[in-house]
Structures are given as C-alpha cells and as structure tokens.
Amino acid sequence: MLFYFMARIKLDLPSVFSFSTEVPIRVTDLNYGGHVGNDTILSIVHEARVQYFNSLGYTELSLAGVGVIMADSAIVYKSESFHGDTLRIEVAAAEFSKYGFDLYYKLSNKATGKTVAEAKTGIVCFDYQIRKVAALPTEALEKLQITDSQ
Numbered sequence: 001m002l003f004y005f006m007a008r009i010k011l012d013l014p015s016v017f018s019f020s021t022e023v024p025i026r027v028t029d030l031n032y033g034g035h036v037g038n039d040t041i042l043s044i045v046h047e048a049r050v051q052y053f054n055s056l057g058y059t060e061l062s063l064a065g066v067g068v069i070m071a072d073s074a075i076v077y078k079s080e081s082f083h084g085d086t087l088r089i090e091v092a093a094a095e096f097s098k099y100g101f102d103l104y105y106k107l108s109n110k111a112t113g114k115t116v117a118e119a120k121t122g123i124v125c126f127d128y129q130i131r132k133v134a135a136l137p138t139e140a141l142e143k144l145q146i147t148d149s150q
Contacts, residue, residue, distance in 0.1 A: 009074050011118050013104050017090035021051045022110060035080040036116070042073060043107050045119050048089040052103070056143050063125065064137035071100070071122040080116045086110040093144040099133050100124040101144060120130045 024045050031037035053059060061067045081087060088110045095102040105119040127134040 009076055011074060011076055011104070011120050013106060013118055014092040014094050017104075018108060019048075019052045019055055019137065021048055021089050021091075023047055023087050023089060025081055025083055025087065027083050030083055035082055036085075038075070038077065038120040041075055041077070041107065041117050041119065044087060044089060044107065045073070045075075045121065046070075048091050049103060049121065052091045056140075058140065058143075060114045060116045061128065064140035064143075066125045066134040066137060066140075067128045069124050069126045070102075071124045073119065075117055075119045077117050079109075079118045081107075081109060087116060096141060096145070098135055100136055101141075106148060 025036055029036050029040040031040075037137060053063065058064065060145050086109075087107050090106045090108075092104045093101050094104060100123045103121050103123055105117075105121075106115065107117045107119070108115050125134045126132070146147075
C-alpha cells in the first residue's frame with residue numbers, strides 16, 4: 001500500500017495533560033464512511049480549547065486582555081470513532097514564546113481507551129482592536145505554565 005511509504009506527520013505529545021473534557025459523537029459528526037469526519041476532529045479540538053480556556057477564567061477573545069488566533073494545526077488520525085461514542089479530550093499547553101504557545105490534544109474513546117486522534121494547534125495572541133499580533137500576557141503565561149506542570 002502506498003500509504004505506508006508516504007511521509008507522515010509525527011507529534012510528540014507531552015507526558016502530562018492538565019485538562020480533560022468529554023464530547024459525545026452526534027450523528028451529524030459522521031461522514032459518508034459512517035465514522036467521524038476529519039473536519040469534525042478539528043471542531044472537537046476547538047470545543048476542548050474553549051473549555052480549557054474557560055477553566056482558566058479566559059475566553060478566546062480575552063486571554064488576560066488579548067484575543068487568540070489558531071495559526072496552524074496538525075492532526076494525526078489513529079482510529080475510527082462512531083455515533084454514540086464519547087471522546088475524552090486531554091489538553092496541555094507547551095512551547096511558549098513571546099507571542100503564543102502550542103496546545104496539544106489527545107482524543108480517546110472513553111469506553112475503550114483507544115486513541116482516536118492526536119493534535120496540535122499553534123496559538124498566537126492577537127489584539128483585535130488594532131488587528132495585530134500581541135505579546136502573551138504574563139498572567140496567562142503563568143496560568144498556562146502552572147496547569148502544564150501539574
């Protein structure tokens with residue numbers, strides 16, 4: 001099979017995830033193959049990110065005074081997921097810079113523990129009023145690093 005000879009994306013996930021949430025798979029999350037579509041995985045990652053920020057007292061529009069933009073994403077699909085499954089999504093922050101950080105995600109089937117996907121999103125701080133990249137606020141950095149080290 002050609003698939004095995006193609007270059008593959010590899011993600012080095014953190015050893016500890018500081019946050020987790022659960023998302024049930026709806027019938028509308030399925031594609032023509034009868035399993036969760038690739039676009040749905042990115043939507044589920046977005047939901048987990050919003051819940052993670054909320055757990056820290058933030059939103060995507062106000063991370064200690066600045067907004068955020070997802071600058072890039074990578075997803076490695078590991079197994080299928082179907083209607084009726086509940087996914088457990090673990091989230092960890094890492095790779096901090098002056099202007100942002102990466103979020104890592106591990107999506108697994110709650111019932112079986114089998115990994116469904118692994119993902120990473122690059123998060124850049126953004127000032128929506130002046131439409132420019134902004135520095136990662138110290139307050140947010142400290143909270144993200146504290147939850148990352150737990």
